[in-house]
Amino acid sequence: MAEQLPRAVELVRRLRSIREVAEVLDGEGELFPYEADAFTLLRGRALAVVFPLSARAVQEIVLACNAAGTSYVARGAGTGLSGGATPVDGCVLIEFSRMNRVLEIDVTNRTAVVEPGVINADLSEMVAPLGLHYAPDPSSQSACTIGGNIAENSGGPHTLKYGTTSPHVLEIEVVLPDATLVKLGRRDGHCAGYDLRGLFVGSEGTLGLVTCATVRLVPDPETVCTLLASFSSLVGACEAVAGIIASGVLPAALELLDDRTIEAVEASVYAAGYPRDARAVLLIELDGAAQGVAEERECVERVCRERQAIDVRAAVDEAERAALWRGRKGAFGAMGRLAPDLYVHDAVVPRTRLPEVVAEINEAAARRGLRLANILHAGDGNLHPNISFDRRDANQLQRVREMGEEILRICIEAGGVLSGEHGIGIEKRDYMRMLFDECDLEPMRWVHDAFDPEDRCNPGKLIPTPRACAESNPRHRGYAKVEF
């Protein structure tokens, strides 16, 4: 350590000397807010947080880190829920919030060129007068960045019809771990060779650093109809989801909120008028041409009533539609009122298995005396069981951890996967073997080695270390469990 200290001091000095770096933080108090992203169960302490202003500056930061043999980790807005932006102890945290310019809007080809720090919702707001929007819409879209969305291949309620981030990204400019600047993919979508763009999106910042992206813009639909269907049972709501999909209608969004979520939302500033006596509600959005949407609405209402919906109603105006969505997107915030801490889980199952999986998860939570509320991107089979808890209670914290593992076990036994949109990060890294064996993991290591043979770019994320390593020890890759 005594030998490393001068090297660390020298590295910070070199970072400060880079011309297009806005700021370098290395004070004790300054580093604290950057110890974790929105997954707070594990934390790390960076050597410094650096704010680049250009791709050239990012290259110089990577060069400086490589020369010092120091790891580096990218961070957008820090809204990630799997610890993808949690610093490795002693790393340089590269914070992209100052690279936040929209460089080009191309209306003809419906694309935008953006820096990674552009906030998701800001882009849609900027192009709204042109009748366009950026389709991926995570619940955190008012804060999260496009760069972070690319790293995590983020989804959102409208993924059902429009897809996750990957199909919306045409070209990315990245700084590779050897500090070279390269474009992956092409703005026209006709790239020869391996789909490095597709591979890079969702790689959780482990293959390089995005410095610019060309993303697709989607025309605003002519007509939008948002329906709220309430049910006296969760099973009924899930059956309605299956019925809607089977009918051939592809809603833009098909969200399910259970009674505990409704209760939390309605008691908060996000109150949306969800019926408090319902066991579950479906928020269904249809979009497209006016007459087609009207036809689909009839079909969806019929399906819901056949599945014993208590009530089905459509938002009568834009204000009511916005309120219904405010409740859904504010649900995680609303749960923040229930307890000091919230653990937002994420997994996917085949969508017909949702009723039994949710019931099993609810039973498991009840057995552990935990308060758990469900939000589902039901059309995609994507669950978000949310556990409200108090981390100061060590016993409760232990039960939360066990519950998290059990949720994954239940989902995988039902034919599901570990994550639909939050990623693996450090949260689920060591659970990857619940789904994949070594033969499945080895190609991921080959990919990592091809990009980052020195293992400096966000190390310790996403891929579990080979079996021979002592993976049960959370400190073996530089992260510390939170001391409570």
Add this chain to the structure above:
Amino acid sequence: MQPFAAIVGTEYVQPPSAPTFGGAKLEAVVRPGSPEEVAACLGAARSEGIPVIATGGGSKLHWGNPPDVSALALLDLGRLNAAPELQPEEGIATAEAGVRVDALARAAAERGSCTSLADIFPQATVGGTIAADPPSPTHSVERRARNDLLGLEVALPTGELTRAGGKVVKNVTGFDLVRLYCGSLGTLGVITSATLRLRSLPGARRVLRRDFDELGAALSAATELMQTPLELAGVALEPGSEGWGLVWLLEGGETSVAEFAGRFAGDPASDEDWRAVGREIGESERVNGHARVRLGARPSDTRSLCQQLQRLAGDRSLRVVLPRAGLAFADVPAEALPELWRETESRGWSLFLEHLPVGLEYDVFGPEPAGLPVMRALKHRFDPDRVLAPGRYVGRI
């Protein structure tokens, strides 16, 4: 060929129908009967130093550079053709690599569903279509079959089977290896089965067309059509006997389709008109002394792309244009290729040579793409002994 015979049985190691492939001696056609046998064959290929090229129906086997080895074997996946597993209620279908795309389409249609795989190449299989990732008439910047690919089982040169993705419609569990294998032409591993998104068959389908005296007017109409803020399933321009036809496909609910048709009028056309576009892409005949070229650009550059092809190769060179994708297919005489290559490089377009006259030494994937060093590094990690289609891919990887 003894190591392969020991795995698949002597009856499934067969003499090739041609003595050579791209200048390399063809030793045999090996026909494994299970994913495990495919993996074992790759393991044997590696340990014995026998390069292999995987093939399905052979419809796109000519895509790629000539192999840079003197001898090799073909690995025919045709026996991996068990009945596909269709789960419309889950929105997924799983099929072995050797299942024909048209058979999968028929099976899906019987369940009221469809996949995004291009059903335009005769004899094409699921594995081959994913490995080649070809364009289709419905191709556009936002509509790519690869976006509907959910999971793969892949045999590796280590002799092992590996899984990527899953059997769910949404998944960010680990690196997106599915995207990496798709379009890799069997140079990183050999696909043995795939899980694809199933969608409901549209309730209505209508093909419309307008005819124009010249391409410029047809392109202008296409631009206007594409600006209609409604969902368009596909749009193409094709040469007719006296001019150009703009053909477009509408799919969706009956009401939506009728609504669109009412906004942008066209003459009623038949499904056959739309299939003709697919045939021009999927069943192109070799034209003596010509290369079949696929030129790509941004949709807004489609006009200039067509103009350059007409200038370099003549008015009748263009075979079909997909304006929403910014793609043009043309037969270009060999002598025009050097200038087309230069134009492609200077304008930042993309170029793929599907057929190339014998004796020409072009990289059929066009000018070197950005990221080629990373591609080489990936190939080295996945296939360090260059067993899988050596020399055939981008940059002669």
